[in-house]
Amino acid sequence: MSPQTTQHLPFPNTRIAVVSITRHGIALAGRVIAALPGATLFAPQKFGIEAEAAAPGAFACYEGKVGDQVPALFAGFDGIVAIVSLGAVVRLVAPHLKNKETDPGVVVLDEAGRWAIPVLSGHLGGANAIAGVLQQAVGATPVLTTASDARETLAVDLLGRELGWIFEASHDEIVRASAAVVNDEPVALVQEAGSTDWWSRHANGRSGPLPANIQRFERLEDVDPERFGAVLWISHRPLPASYAGRLTGKRVIYRPSAPEAA
Template sequence: MSNPFAAVAITKHGVEMARDLVERFPGTDLYYMSKFARGDEAVKGYEMFEGSVKLILPDLFKKYNGLIIIISLGAVVRMIAPILEDKKKDPAVIVIDDRGEHVISVLSGHLGGANELTREVAAALGARPVITTASDVQQTIPVDLFGRSFGWVIESFDKATPVSASVVNEERVVVVQETGETNWWTYEKKPLPDHIRVYANAQEAMHVPFDAALVVSDRLLSHEEEAVLLRNGVLYRPKSLVIGMGCNRGTSADEIESVIIDTLADMRLSLRSVRCIATIDIKKDEQGLLDICRKYGWRLEAYTPEELNEVPLANPSDTVFKFTGAYGVCEPAALRASGASEWLLEKKKSGNVTISIARVRFPQTAAACSEAVR
C-alpha cells in the first residue's frame, strides 16, 4: 500500500461511514470485514478480512502513518496495547464512534500527527474532534513539535516530558532563540503567556531564574551552557547555516564531507543546522556534492556567474573569473543562498575544496520576538 492512512471498520454503519470517508479523504486505504462486501471492493481497491481485526493491526501499524479505526475506544485500546513500541515510532491512531459524532485522538497525538489527523477527519465527516493533549487544549508550545514545521531537529529529547510539564503547568520557561524562524507562535488571538520569556542568546537567559528551557541554536553549546540550560531543557537545531562551496572537478564526497565537518567543528557550529550547499551552476552535476547532499538531505543551490557577481566581494579573484566567469564561488554563493550580508566564515581553502559559511537571515516577524527579553 502506498497511501499514508488506513481506515478500518467492523460494523455495518462503520463500513458505510468508512466508504464515504475514503472518497472524501484522499490517501486512505480501506479495510473491513468480508461479510459486508458489496462486490465492488476489487475495483475500488478495498481490502477484506476475516476474523478479528486484532489479527491485522500489527501489520497495519508497520505499513501506515495513521490508522482511522471505527470501533469503540476501549476495544481499540485493548487491541493496540500489546503492539505499542515507542512514541517516536508508533503511528497515529484515531477512533471514530459508530455514528460518526466524535473523532478521538488516541495515540501519537503530536509526533505521530494524530491530533492533526483528528481535526482533518472530523472536518471531512462534520464530526466533533476530541483532543486531550494539554498543550493543544491550552494553546501553548508543543515541546515535541516545536519548530518541526520549519525543519528544526530536536537534539536532546530526554527532557521533553518534564519540559512539556513545565510549559503546560505555567512554570517559568525561557525560550533561547539565537537563530531560526521566529514565527513559531501560531495563536493569533492569544498573546505569548507571561510565564514564557524569550531571550536572544544563551548568556542572557542563564542569568534569570527559570524552571525549563527551550534552546534554539546552531551553535555547539559550552559545557556551562549545557549544564545550566539543558538541566531541564530541550535543544533544537534550526536549518540556519548555508555552506558555500567550490571544488575541483572530481573531488570525492569523502573529502568534501571531511572539510565540512572539520570546519563546522572548528567554528563550534552544528552539522544538524546545515540547510543547503550553495555553489556555481557549473558544479550542479558535481557527483561529490550531489552525494553529500543526498546523504544529509540538503539542497544543492546553484547560481549563474552573473548572479554570483552581483554580490560585492572584498577580494575578487581574476583567476576564478578566468575559469568560471565569476569573481568568487563559495563566498557569494553562501550570501545569496542565506540572504545574509556577511559571513560567519568568508573563505577557507582545504585541499581541493573552498568553503564559506553564512547564517540565514530570518525576518523578525513573530509575536514571540516582540516579547523578547521583556
C-alpha cells in the same frame, strides 16, 4: 475549522489506514478516505461490496478477526483511524504498544461522525492532527486530552515541526520541559535562527498570544538558566560548553533547516 487551525499531518496520506468493521462505519470511512487521498480502507471480507463502493481502488479486505490485522497496521502505517468502539480499540492495540516515538497515531471515530478521539501518540504520532483533519472532513469534534492542546499552549515536542525543525533532547528532557510549560513554570525560549512564523502554524494552530510563562530571548547568553524550569533553544550553534552543565536535564534544542529566513 478556521484557517488558523488547519492541520498539517506529519506523514503522507498514503501512510494512513482507516479501519471499519460495520456497514455504517464503512460508509463513513468513505468520506474519510475522500478527505485523505491515498489513505486505505480496511474492512472485513464479508463487506467487500460496501468497501469497494465507499472507497473504490483504495480498500483492502481481510478474513478473520480485526485484532489479527493490528500488527500489520502498526508496521505499515503511521496513522490509523478506527471506526470502532473506544474500548475495543484500547484492547486491540494494547499488546502492541512500544513507545511514543514509534507507535502510530491512533484515532477513534464514532459511527455517527460526532467525535474524533486521539487514543495513542497524539503529538509525535500525529493523532491530534488527524483528529483535526476529521473535523474538517466529517464535522467530528476532536476530543483532545493532551494538556498543551486542552490549554492551547506550546507543545514542546511539536515546536517547529511544520517548518522542518528537528529537536535534540532526551525523553526525560522533553517530559520535564513539557511539564514546565503546562504547569506555568518560567520557561525561556531563545530563538537565534529559523523562521519566526512558528506559533500560528504550531501543533493545532494557535491563534492567541504566547503564554505568559514563556519568556523570549534572542541569545542564549542572555538567559540565566537557574531562573527557568526549562530552556527551549532554537539555533544552529553548538551548545556552549559553559552552558552544558547548567542546562543539563532541562533543555530542548531545536535545529531549523538551513538556510531559512528568520
